[in-house]
Amino acid sequence: MPKPIEASTDDAAxxxxxxxxxxxxxxxxxxxVARNVTLQVPVFLxxxxxxxxxxxxxxTDLYLxxxxxxxxxxxxxxxxxxxxxxxxxxxxxxxAGKSTLLKVLTGIYQPSSGTLKINGEATGLFGxxxxxxxxxxxxxxxxxxxxxxxxxxxQIRALIPEVIDFAELEDAIERxxxxxxxxxxxxLTLAVSTMIKPDILLLDEWIGxxxxxxxxxxxxxxxxxxxxxxxxxxxxxSFNLMKALCTRALVLAEGRVVFSGPVxxxxxxxxxxxxxxxxxxxxx
Amino acid sequence: xTARTRSAAPGRARVSRPLNFLFRVFFTFLLRYxxxxxxxxxxxxxxxxxxxxxxxxxxxxxxxxxxxxxxxIAVGFVTWNLIQSMITGAGSVFHRxxxxxxxxxxxxxxxxxxxxxxxVVTFLHQCLVIVGVFIIFGTPxxxxxxxxxxxxxxxxxxxxxxxxxxxxxxxxxxDLAEVLPAVMRVVFLATPIIWMQDRGxxxxxxxxxxxxxxxxxxxxxxxxxxxxxxxxxxxWIVTISITVLGFVIEGFVTARYARYVPLWV
Numbered sequence: 001m002p003k004p005i006e007a008s009t010d011d012a013a014x015x016x017x018x019x020x021x022x023x024x025x026x027x028x029x030x031x032x033v034a035r036n037v038t039l040q041v042p043v044f045l046x047x048x049x050x051x052x053x054x055x056x057x058x059x060t061d062l063y064l065x066x067x068x069x070x071x072x073x074x075x076x077x078x079x080x081x082x083x084x085x086x087x088x089x090x091x092x093x094x095x096a097g098k099s100t101l102l103k104v105l106t107g108i109y110q111p112s113s114g115t116l117k118i119n120g121e122a123t124g125l126f127g128x129x130x131x132x133x134x135x136x137x138x139x140x141x142x143x144x145x146x147x148x149x150x151x152x153x154x155q156i157r158a159l160i161p162e163v164i165d166f167a168e169l170e171d172a173i174e175r176x177x178x179x180x181x182x183x184x185x186x187x188l189t190l191a192v193s194t195m196i197k198p199d200i201l202l203l204d205e206w207i208g209x210x211x212x213x214x215x216x217x218x219x220x221x222x223x224x225x226x227x228x229x230x231x232x233x234x235x236x237x238s239f240n241l242m243k244a245l246c247t248r249a250l251v252l253a254e255g256r257v258v259f260s261g262p263v264x265x266x267x268x269x270x271x272x273x274x275x276x277x278x279x280x281x282x283x284x
Numbered sequence: 285x286t287a288r289t290r291s292a293a294p295g296r297a298r299v300s301r302p303l304n305f306l307f308r309v310f311f312t313f314l315l316r317y318x319x320x321x322x323x324x325x326x327x328x329x330x331x332x333x334x335x336x337x338x339x340x341x342x343x344x345x346x347x348x349x350x351x352x353x354x355x356x357i358a359v360g361f362v363t364w365n366l367i368q369s370m371i372t373g374a375g376s377v378f379h380r381x382x383x384x385x386x387x388x389x390x391x392x393x394x395x396x397x398x399x400x401x402x403x404v405v406t407f408l409h410q411c412l413v414i415v416g417v418f419i420i421f422g423t424p425x426x427x428x429x430x431x432x433x434x435x436x437x438x439x440x441x442x443x444x445x446x447x448x449x450x451x452x453x454x455x456x457x458x459d460l461a462e463v464l465p466a467v468m469r470v471v472f473l474a475t476p477i478i479w480m481q482d483r484g485x486x487x488x489x490x491x492x493x494x495x496x497x498x499x500x501x502x503x504x505x506x507x508x509x510x511x512x513x514x515x516x517x518x519x520w521i522v523t524i525s526i527t528v529l530g531f532v533i534e535g536f537v538t539a540r541y542a543r544y545v546p547l548w549v
Contacts (some may be wrong), residue, residue: 041547042544042547042548103386103388106388107307107388107391108385108386108387108388108546109543109546109547110543124387124388126387126388127383127386127387127388127389128385130383130387130389131384131389133312133315135315135318135319136311136315140315141310143307143311144308146305147308148308148389148390150304150484152304153307248533
């Protein structure tokens with residue numbers, strides 16, 4: 001499935017370029033170039049307290065206890081390149097740095113060292129339920145979420161019929177969200193979150209839920225998003241999904257890239273090396 | 285460093301949409317009162333009770349005629365609310381927005397602008413109390429009164445760097461959010477809001493003290509034109525230098541530390 005799309009987006013990117021750019025850079029510009037990205041974060045640990053052995057420590061700790069600061073490396077020299085049309089899968093155990101890498105690519109975290117270059121707009125579809133207002137009506141929620149995405153009122157108005165239709169809410173759209181059933185709320189949240197198509201799509205686990213009918217419908221919508229995006233990075237534990245969608249995969253372990261290549265080889269590499277699947281505590 | 289990471293905070297370029305923010309803030313403001321019987325009037329009851337009760341009480345304590353003292357306390361208190369809510373709110377602005385920051389839903393600058401504008405909308409609404417007091421006591425409104433709009437604008441502009449700077453520092457040192465309300469309570473009493481300074485008593489202890497109280501100067505910028513008092517040159521000097529200095533310091537701190545905020549909160 002990925003093959004034809006890859007070709008078409010390549011062409012599109014090529015066509016957008018001015019003619020003289022061809023001579024300088026004959027190859028297509030990559031969407032994402034991360035070079036030796038390292039992310040170190042400070043963690044504040046309370047100092048060792050022996051409250052039980054010495055009750056007096058309670059008092060001294062209260063006034064004199066200082067938390068100590070240790071640095072933890074979440075990403076260690078990670079280099080990633082995403083070409084137009086490429087769909088990259090991230091494989092790794094919990095805590096290997098998949099989500100952290102996605103957050104760096106979205107711009108939430110800035111690398112402590114290394115360089116990151118994004119040509120386009122990388123949008124992460126995480127935290128999709130954030131910003132839904134309980135007291136507001138469904139319609140008002142569409143407006144507020146749209147404004148949060150940076151759309152104008154006019155743009156939102158144009159999107160509304162499609163969102164209501166997709167979420168199958170009909171008249172309920174005029175009622176406050178607090179009156180919605182869990183299913184209705186979920187449908188609206190998913191429909192609103194996917195109402196604009198990201199340029200570069202970042203996904204931390206595939207999203208989708210609901211009853212069978214909606215699940216199928218939403219899956220198609222997600223696939224449309226993937227197809228219309230110029231590139232995608234997907235972190236998931238599902239190899240089937242990754243094989244169906246991704247053109248290449250990275251294996252992460254303890255914040256490092258330990259393998260990069262075709263999805264099948266990455267899966268084999270990951271499964272053969274048992275130590276990669278072990279979760280290690282992050283400590284320096 | 286790169287096209288995107290060069291900007292100090294993630295998504296800084298998106299700030300140029302004031303209308304977008306205004307819609308969101310205004311809607312959130314209305315939404316808060318949707319299920320209440322009185323609606324946004326609730327937000328006015330506090331200031332009305334404060335100005336009404338303390339206005340008459342302190343006009344007796346301070347031996348001032350109510351026609352002079354009530355407009356004074358009304359303008360002072362409402363303006364103070366704006367200043368105070370910006371500062372104390374800034375102490376928790378990034379903590380409250382934690383989920384949004386960590387999920388990439390709202391860049392830091394969006395949070396700051398939403399916080400400032402929320403305070404402004406609340407302030408504009410509370411201005412109705414000032415209007416009411418001025419009508420009841422027949423305080424004259426002249427062209428000179430309009431100068432107080434400049435004062436309001438200056439307070440709002442300063443609010444941007446204050447919220448950013450205090451928000452950033454208290455994202456790292458949470459102690460600040462605890463200290464701010466206590467400090468602001470003292471400043472409230474040390475600033476002529478529920479009391480009046482003697483105008484013309486130059487060289488007195490009070491006037492020397494107030495010269496070093498920046499909050500007094502910002503308050504004066506708004507209050508003096510409305511009450512028909514002249515604005516002293518020192519007030520202009522202090523407020524404008526604080527504005528410039530504030531943005532310089534904040535710009536430096538933001539450029540250096542804003543990227544750590546998602547890690548701190």
